[in-house]
Amino acid sequence: MxxxxxxxxxxxxxxxxxxxxxxxxxxxxxxxxxxxxxxxxxxxxxxxxxxxxxxxxxxxxxxxxxxxxxxxxxxxxxxxxxxxxxxxxxxxxxxxxxxxxxxxxxxxxxxxxxxxxxxxxxxxxxxxxxxxxxxxxxxxxxxxxxxxxxxxxxxxxxxxxxxxxxxxxxxxxxxxxxxxxxxxxxxxxxxxxxxxxxxxxKKNSGQSMTYTKQMIAQVQEMTLNGGLDFAAAQNAKARASEDCQKGIGAFLNKEKPTW
CATH class of the missing domain: 3.90.226.10 (2-enoyl-CoA Hydratase; Chain A, domain 1)
Incomplete structure (x- = not known):
């Protein structure tokens, strides 16, 4: 550009x-x-x-x-x-x-x-x-x-x-x-x-860094209970993500994931 x-x-x-x-x-x-x-x-x-x-x-x-x-x-x-x-x-x-x-x-x-x-x-x-x-x-x-x-x-x-x-x-x-x-x-x-x-x-999931950065920005505006509820929901969402499945699969197979 x-x-x-x-x-x-x-x-x-x-x-x-x-x-x-x-x-x-x-x-x-x-x-x-x-x-x-x-x-x-x-x-x-x-x-x-x-x-x-x-x-x-x-x-x-x-x-x-x-x-x-x-x-x-x-x-x-x-x-x-x-x-x-x-x-x-x-x-x-x-x-x-x-x-x-x-x-x-x-x-x-x-x-x-x-x-x-x-x-x-x-x-x-x-x-x-x-x-x-x-x-x-x-x-x-x-x-x-x-x-x-x-x-x-x-x-x-x-x-x-x-x-x-x-x-x-x-x-x-x-x-x-x-x-x-x-x-x-x-x-x-x-x-x-x-x-x-x-x-x-090379070492980190781009998706995971995005979600983590977004949570850091948002959770500070919430009450304790609201923040914890939001965190639990994001935790559950992340478990089903493609990157999480890929990363855990690689770890269990004693491999390094390619990000």
């Missing part, structure tokens, strides 16, 4: 969606968000892709919202701004609930909306030099949409620490807080992320 700021390619069943606006530090505007949504929609429908890597070109992973774009939005009506806000909301929700596992490969700073992208991915690997933070309060803005996902990911106390201070944190602190999974030296980042993606591709 041809787009101006976001590229898409598949190799060995791994789709790589790449932000390619390095001259603007991969900042987000309406077009970039649209192109990301297009790419993730395409990945969901692409049978040749089992796992997704979200990457970026240049020194920064993503500097957040394009400030010139935000300034232009100040002339909009409330209805126009709500439409634009929903546009970003839909992207974050699309990644968070995507049927395929999404791995962020963070080669540089991820600020504001850039940290938001890292927040909604299932896994995030970063170079030690990268900085993270939600700096919206320092420009009179609010980290409204990402807040919903960050609270789920790292809890209220740590979320307040980041969202209310607007301070940047280093990669090690991001790992300690649970925002990022692990740091990797820059010269090993590509190899490490690709190897991890291939582990998921």
């Amino acid at each position: 041809e787009q101006e700021f976001v590229t898409y390619e598949v190799n060995d069943r791994v789709a790589t969606i790449t932000l390619n606006r390095p001259e603007k530090r991969n900042a987000l505007n309406a077009q970039v968000v649209t192109e990301l949504k297009n790419a993730f929609k395409h990945a969901a429908e692409d049978d040749t892709a089992k796992v997704i890597i979200l990457a970026a070109v240049g020194d920064a992973f993503c500097a957040g919202a394009d400030l010139a774009y935000l300034q232009a939005l100040q002339k909009n009506t409330y209805e126009e701004n709500l439409e634009d806000s929903n546009h970003l909301k839909e992207l974050f929700q699309q990644i968070y609930t995507h049927p395929k596992v999404v791995i962020a490969k963070i080669q540089g700073h991820a600020i504001a909306g850039g940290s938001g992208l890292a927040t909604v991915c299932d896994y995030s690997f970063t170079v030690p030099e990268a900085k993270f933070g939600y700096t919206e309060v320092r420009i009179g803005f609010i980290p409204a949409i990402v807040m919903v996902f960050l609270l789920r990911k790292i809890g209220e106390g740590k979320s307040k620490e980041l969202l209310l201070s607007g301070e940047l944190i280093n990669a090690d602190t991001a790992v300690e807080m649970g925002l990022i999974n692990r740091t990797v030296a820059a010269d090993s980042l590509d190899e490490t992320v690709e190897a991890f993606a291939q582990t998921l591709v």
Whole structure:
């Protein structure tokens, strides 16, 4: 698929969606968000892709919202701004609930909306030099949409620490807080992320990862009893699935299933 700021390619069943606006530090505007949504929609429908890597070109992973774009939005009506806000909301929700596992490969700073992208991915690997933070309060803005996902990911106390201070944190602190999974030296980042993606591709059932990811997103909204009832129903459903039958059959025959 041809787009101006976001590229898409598949190799060995791994789709790589790449932000390619390095001259603007991969900042987000309406077009970039649209192109990301297009790419993730395409990945969901692409049978040749089992796992997704979200990457970026240049020194920064993503500097957040394009400030010139935000300034232009100040002339909009409330209805126009709500439409634009929903546009970003839909992207974050699309990644968070995507049927395929999404791995962020963070080669540089991820600020504001850039940290938001890292927040909604299932896994995030970063170079030690990268900085993270939600700096919206320092420009009179609010980290409204990402807040919903960050609270789920790292809890209220740590979320307040980041969202209310607007301070940047280093990669090690991001790992300690649970925002990022692990740091990797820059010269090993590509190899490490690709190897991890291939582990998921070769060792795990794609169907099982999809169901598990969907349950994680949904069960947190339920009461204890409701969540357990939902889990029991999903458990029963999974037992009858083709992948479960294949996996158990292979285990009993002392074989490795081919996923």
